[in-house]
Amino acid sequence: MGLGCTLGLGLFVGGCVVARYHSGVPLHGDTAALVQGQSTKSDVLQLFGPPTQIIHQTDGDAFVYEYARWNYSSITLAEPVFTGQRIFTYTRGFDNRDTLVVLFDFYGVVRGVAVERQTEKVPSL
Amino acid sequence: MGRVYRDHPLDEQKIAAIQRGVTTKKEILERFGPPQEIDARELTAIGVPFEQFLSRRGEKPPVESLVGARYVRYTYSRANAFGIILLLFNYGEFDQKNDTLVVFFDGNDVVEDYAYERDTTKLPRFGFWSR
Numbered sequence: 001m002g003l004g005c006t007l008g009l010g011l012f013v014g015g016c017v018v019a020r021y022h023s024g025v026p027l028h029g030d031t032a033a034l035v036q037g038q039s040t041k042s043d044v045l046q047l048f049g050p051p052t053q054i055i056h057q058t059d060g061d062a063f064v065y066e067y068a069r070w071n072y073s074s075i076t077l078a079e080p081v082f083t084g085q086r087i088f089t090y091t092r093g094f095d096n097r098d099t100l101v102v103l104f105d106f107y108g109v110v111r112g113v114a115v116e117r118q119t120e121k122v123p124s125l
Numbered sequence: 126m127g128r129v130y131r132d133h134p135l136d137e138q139k140i141a142a143i144q145r146g147v148t149t150k151k152e153i154l155e156r157f158g159p160p161q162e163i164d165a166r167e168l169t170a171i172g173v174p175f176e177q178f179l180s181r182r183g184e185k186p187p188v189e190s191l192v193g194a195r196y197v198r199y200t201y202s203r204a205n206a207f208g209i210i211l212l213l214f215n216y217g218e219f220d221q222k223n224d225t226l227v228v229f230f231d232g233n234d235v236v237e238d239y240a241y242e243r244d245t246t247k248l249p250r251f252g253f254w255s256r
């Protein structure tokens with residue numbers, strides 16, 4: 001009985017790790033307010049603020065805005081008494097980003113907008 | 126718990142004093158010091174024929190834009206780390222936010238536009254408890 005209890009308790013010794021990483025702030029501003037062929041760099045700066053990254057292309061610049069979230073969780077079951085071995089480990093990580101890319105022509109006029117919001121899809125556990 | 130501070134806070138009074146079309150690159154550098162990022166497009170643009178890449182065919186690109194899109198970026202970064210270690214359950218959180226000032230200059234090194242955003246105030250002090 002005692003040995004059984006020890007074995008049982010030993011088998012159920014485990015660990016759980018939950019980690020969160022946030023970089024930047026969620027995207028703000030409405031991309032619907034941007035009109036291709038009309039809105040300018042100045043409009044974009046006023047709406048969305050300073051871009052995370054500025055990329056130069058052969059036909060104009062591109063502003064990249066990014067908000068990143070990383071959720072990590074892991075559970076481990078180990079048998080620490082007799083073997084000291086890990087019996088089971090399950091790990092899951094989600095590295096999701098909200099990204100907005102605004103393409104400009106040489107004149108600083110918007111010629112393309114792409115937005116994707118993935119951080120909302122990150123499960124809490 | 127942990128705290129990370131990188132570079133120094135940006136002076137909002139100095140930022141408010143930036144005037145589009147008036148303030149020069151020299152004045153920006155004097156007020157804010159060395160930037161964390163300087164654009165270097167001017168070097169990559171030399172000798173490149175642009176006509177074939179133009180969005181509006183038949184038009185010549187403005188010379189300033191060809192060598193332009195020049196900017197400096199000032200960043201003040203802060204990060205808060207928060208962790209609980211209870212052996213069977215462990216929780217860790219790391220949140221990084223920046224105050225960012227980006228200043229664009231025209232071909233005469235005068236401020237064309239700028240954008241500033243203060244995000245470090247949105248940093249939660251004690252992880253998820255204060256989020």
